[in-house]
Amino acid sequence: MSTEFIIAAIVTIVGLTTPILLAALGELVVEKAGVLNLGVEGMMLMGAICGFGVTVSTFNPWLGILGAAAGGALSSMLFAVLVLELNSNQVATGLALTIFGTGLSSLIGLSYTGFIAPVFGSVFPASLANDAYLKVIFGYSPIVYFALIMVPVVAWFLKSTRSGMILRAVGENDLSAHSIGYSVKGVRYAAIAFGGAMAGIGGAYFSMVITPMWAEKMTAGRGWIALALVVFAGWRAGRLLVGAYFFGILMALELYAKASGFSFLPSQFWAAMPYLMTVIALSVISMRDRSGGNAPACLGKPFLPST
Amino acid sequence: MGTEATARLELKSITKRFPGVLANDQVSFSVQPGEIHALLGENGAGKSTLVKMIYGIMQPDGGEIRWNGERIVVAHPKAARKLGIGMVFQHFSLFEAMTVLENIALGMDAKIPARELEARIKEVMTQYGLKLEPHRIVSTLSVGERQRIEIVRALLLNPKLLIMDEPTSVLTPQEVEQLFVVLRQLASEGCSILYISHKLHEIKALCHTATILRGGKLVDTCNPSVETSRSMAEKMIGGNLKTIEKAEGRTVGREKLIVNRLNMPARSHFGVSLKDITFTVREGEIFGIAGVAGNGQNALLLALSGETLTDDPGAITVDGAQLGRLTAKQRRLAGVSSVPEERNGHAAVPEFTLADNSVLTARDRLGMVKGGLIDHKAARTYAGEVISTFAVKALGPGSTAGSLSGGNLQKYIMGREIMQNPAVLVVSQPTWGVDAGAAAAIHQALVDLAAAGSAIVVISQDLDELLSLCDTLAVINEGRLSPSMKVADADIEEIGLLMGGVHGDPAATANLHPEPVHAHQA
Numbered sequence: 001m002s003t004e005f006i007i008a009a010i011v012t013i014v015g016l017t018t019p020i021l022l023a024a025l026g027e028l029v030v031e032k033a034g035v036l037n038l039g040v041e042g043m044m045l046m047g048a049i050c051g052f053g054v055t056v057s058t059f060n061p062w063l064g065i066l067g068a069a070a071g072g073a074l075s076s077m078l079f080a081v082l083v084l085e086l087n088s089n090q091v092a093t094g095l096a097l098t099i100f101g102t103g104l105s106s107l108i109g110l111s112y113t114g115f116i117a118p119v120f121g122s123v124f125p126a127s128l129a130n131d132a133y134l135k136v137i138f139g140y141s142p143i144v145y146f147a148l149i150m151v152p153v154v155a156w157f158l159k160s161t162r163s164g165m166i167l168r169a170v171g172e173n174d175l176s177a178h179s180i181g182y183s184v185k186g187v188r189y190a191a192i193a194f195g196g197a198m199a200g201i202g203g204a205y206f207s208m209v210i211t212p213m214w215a216e217k218m219t220a221g222r223g224w225i226a227l228a229l230v231v232f233a234g235w236r237a238g239r240l241l242v243g244a245y246f247f248g249i250l251m252a253l254e255l256y257a258k259a260s261g262f263s264f265l266p267s268q269f270w271a272a273m274p275y276l277m278t279v280i281a282l283s284v285i286s287m288r289d290r291s292g293g294n295a296p297a298c299l300g301k302p303f304l305p306s307t
Numbered sequence: 308m309g310t311e312a313t314a315r316l317e318l319k320s321i322t323k324r325f326p327g328v329l330a331n332d333q334v335s336f337s338v339q340p341g342e343i344h345a346l347l348g349e350n351g352a353g354k355s356t357l358v359k360m361i362y363g364i365m366q367p368d369g370g371e372i373r374w375n376g377e378r379i380v381v382a383h384p385k386a387a388r389k390l391g392i393g394m395v396f397q398h399f400s401l402f403e404a405m406t407v408l409e410n411i412a413l414g415m416d417a418k419i420p421a422r423e424l425e426a427r428i429k430e431v432m433t434q435y436g437l438k439l440e441p442h443r444i445v446s447t448l449s450v451g452e453r454q455r456i457e458i459v460r461a462l463l464l465n466p467k468l469l470i471m472d473e474p475t476s477v478l479t480p481q482e483v484e485q486l487f488v489v490l491r492q493l494a495s496e497g498c499s500i501l502y503i504s505h506k507l508h509e510i511k512a513l514c515h516t517a518t519i520l521r522g523g524k525l526v527d528t529c530n531p532s533v534e535t536s537r538s539m540a541e542k543m544i545g546g547n548l549k550t551i552e553k554a555e556g557r558t559v560g561r562e563k564l565i566v567n568r569l570n571m572p573a574r575s576h577f578g579v580s581l582k583d584i585t586f587t588v589r590e591g592e593i594f595g596i597a598g599v600a601g602n603g604q605n606a607l608l609l610a611l612s613g614e615t616l617t618d619d620p621g622a623i624t625v626d627g628a629q630l631g632r633l634t635a636k637q638r639r640l641a642g643v644s645s646v647p648e649e650r651n652g653h654a655a656v657p658e659f660t661l662a663d664n665s666v667l668t669a670r671d672r673l674g675m676v677k678g679g680l681i682d683h684k685a686a687r688t689y690a691g692e693v694i695s696t697f698a699v700k701a702l703g704p705g706s707t708a709g710s711l712s713g714g715n716l717q718k719y720i721m722g723r724e725i726m727q728n729p730a731v732l733v734v735s736q737p738t739w740g741v742d743a744g745a746a747a748a749i750h751q752a753l754v755d756l757a758a759a760g761s762a763i764v765v766i767s768q769d770l771d772e773l774l775s776l777c778d779t780l781a782v783i784n785e786g787r788l789s790p791s792m793k794v795a796d797a798d799i800e801e802i803g804l805l806m807g808g809v810h811g812d813p814a815a816t817a818n819l820h821p822e823p824v825h826a827h828q829a
Contacts, residue, residue: 162418169402169413176400179364180414181384297403 007136017248019202022147023226026198033191034171034298038094041223042101047072047200049105052207052214061120072200073193080192087302109214120208141209155237171296174303228278235294250274315340315499322369330356332523343500345510348520349742362394363387393461397472408441414460431462435489468499480803507536544743560590563762564731569622579603579786588762595777596766603786604766611733612645613638642730654720657709662690672727697722714745735766
């Protein structure tokens with residue numbers, strides 16, 4: 001195996017991992033606050049089209065990223081209002097958000113079909129970013145570094161800050177948090193908006209970095225992998241990083257199988273692997289720990305204070 | 308107590324309405340500095356609503372709250388704590404997956420560095436003799452330790468008024484005594500205490516003044532040391548307290564339920580294993596099992612009801628028939644009925660109607676299922692009979708179980724089992740959270756069922772209940788059952804020690820083995 005091959009593999013894996021890592025980090029915070037938002041896929045698509053749209057309109061990918069975050073966050077607010085104000089079922093509302101996001105992003109995307117945006121690539125000098133070896137460190141879009149930095153930031157926020165502790169408390173026992181005097185709804189709105197923004201940036205990675213153009217349903221189900229990843233990681237940010245790269249490697253194997261004719265198994269099998277692994281990982285975890293381990297106790301339950 | 312003019316807390320004509328209910332109707336009373344003031348009343352009398360308004364969780368619709376003479380509005384709990392009002396909830400507002408330290412920090416409004424907070428916690432713990440390990444995860448703690456977290460959390464704020472909502476319902480008699488020492492020390496330092504309870508002997512032992520609520524209205528403010536438990540109870544329920552009527556000269560018959568060396572491994576590492584449980588219940592006998600929660604009561608109920616099976620089929624026999632390997636359904640057919648502690652979700656499905664809930668346990672004994680189809684008419688008729696016989700306050704057999712109050716649902720569940728005339732009835736916490744009127748009705752129904760020849764096992768944490776209801780008593784501690792003792796010559800001190808796991812002189816308990824009991828109780 002040549003060094004070039006290993007570098008190419010790493011670059012591919014990092015690219016495949018970044019969107020699911022971003023979306024999963026956002027969903028981790030949402031779920032730690034006790035809310036199950038199954039609309040990740042829809043929010044990623046909204047982020048993808050908003051990021052792309054802003055980039056081709058302003059020729060500024062940094063504004064594009066802000067647009068992607070805003071698109072994801074705004075669409076998540078629709079979910080937040082239904083779930084927090086009207087106490088609608090979180091599972092059904094999340095699924096609806098995915099369907100809605102898929103449809104609305106396609107509608108907005110009609111006017112952007114055929115456009116090509118500049119790739120939001122490395123911002124390091126070309127001598128570093130395009131170097132045959134150094135590109136393994138410097139050759140990525142700023143979104144990649146942002147995702148990696150957010151792992152310890154989210155972990156530190158949840159574990160060591162007072163706000164993070166309050167957020168966990170809200171997810172653990174919403175009624176108690178309310179009776180102590182914390183704003184359960186306020187915390188959850190903020191968490192859902194953060195989750196939406198992160199999913200939006202994750203989605204924008206597809207339309208701004210991987211293929212700098214818009215295509216319907218271009219996130220191809222990665223939102224669902226992000227959701228499974230949160231459970232797979234046992235609601236811990238550090239394990240989320242490991243899990244995301246594990247799935248990234250599986251997805252890279254599919255590409256490799258297709259491209260190289262490495263074919264003792266059909267490439268469809270490799271394509272199915274991440275999803276199959278999701279099922280297996282979830283089964284193994286639930287068998288090992290029936291109580292759900294680290295799962296927030298109020299996950300998915302509506303908040304109904306007595307007042 | 309001090310002069311009326313400088314009351315620490317004064318309520319004037321507090322009124323609170325909920326849709327369809329007047330929860331508090333013009334309630335006025337005051338609490339002096341250093342006074343331990345009892346708030347007494349049945350479930351639904353409005354005690355909890357009242358203190359929630361004092362603590363800022365709810366807002367009154369009318370009336371005023373005065374704090375040290377000044378009129379105030381307590382907008383939210385944070386404002387209450389700022390004034391110096393602390394509260395220890397009945398259902399602990401704790402976060403199970405978090406540490407003791409994090410739980411306490413969450414209750415503090417000021418941002419205190421973790422290390423400083425830990426030092427202050429240690430200070431409060433030594434001052435009041437409350438033991439806690441700050442870095443333990445709450446889910447690994449006992450109920451008594453969890454309560455200590457709540458108390459420490461409240462004490463860290465140097466409260467001027469501490470509200471305690473039914474604090475002793477989960478404690479052993481010895482733990483209650485320790486709690487009282489802390490509360491008396493606090494009161495002597497000038498802290499006022501508002502103590503909510505319906506345990507009258509505790510109020511007599513602890514409180515300086517008692518305010519009694521009934522149906523949202525203030526009935527009386529009295530001095531518990533001059534009142535009797537009975538007089539306060541009658542003010543609380545607004546009528547004469549019914550004494551359980553037991554037939555004179557009642558004798559118990561032959562041995563019915565025999566549990567012989569019942570062993571059961573723990574279901575999870577938080578659970579308790581049962582070790583060599585042995586006891587006998589005769590026809591017409593009510594057998595009580597006392598003990599502090601979490602000592603194997605749930606495991607024992609599940610083993611008797613058939614939700615978990617024993618390895619040895621002969622560990623449980625009724626009239627000589629071995630039941631150990633029979634399922635819950637087969638045991639019901641054999642005449643063994645049971646009522647678990649948890650009403651909603653275990654004994655009944657809250658979303659189901661009362662009629663459908665009756666199908667769940669009575670379908671086989673009363674033939675409510677024919678050819679695989681539910682006979683809804685039979686179910687509704689039976690549910691209607693239970694409702695009228697047991698005076699259940701419900702709109703009818705079509706009401707959902709979840710819409711009933713705790714006491715009414717418990718009456719319904721007890722009625723549903725009793726009217727199937729079980730040969731053996733096992734009940735856990737029959738009157739937990741049930742008001743005095745409903746409790747008396749449930750007790751009377753159990754006594755009547757026993758008089759008709761059934762063998763009854765009552766598992767309860769309420770020692771007073773067991774002493775007034777049962778013929779024979781044993782104490783469960785860490786999955787072991789003490790030898791049986793006749794209630795007539797039981798020693799409360801000894802039972803309290805058994806509950807705490809201190810096993811007395813074996814010679815003294817050896818002569819307490821079961822014998823035919825002839826109970827004559829007042």
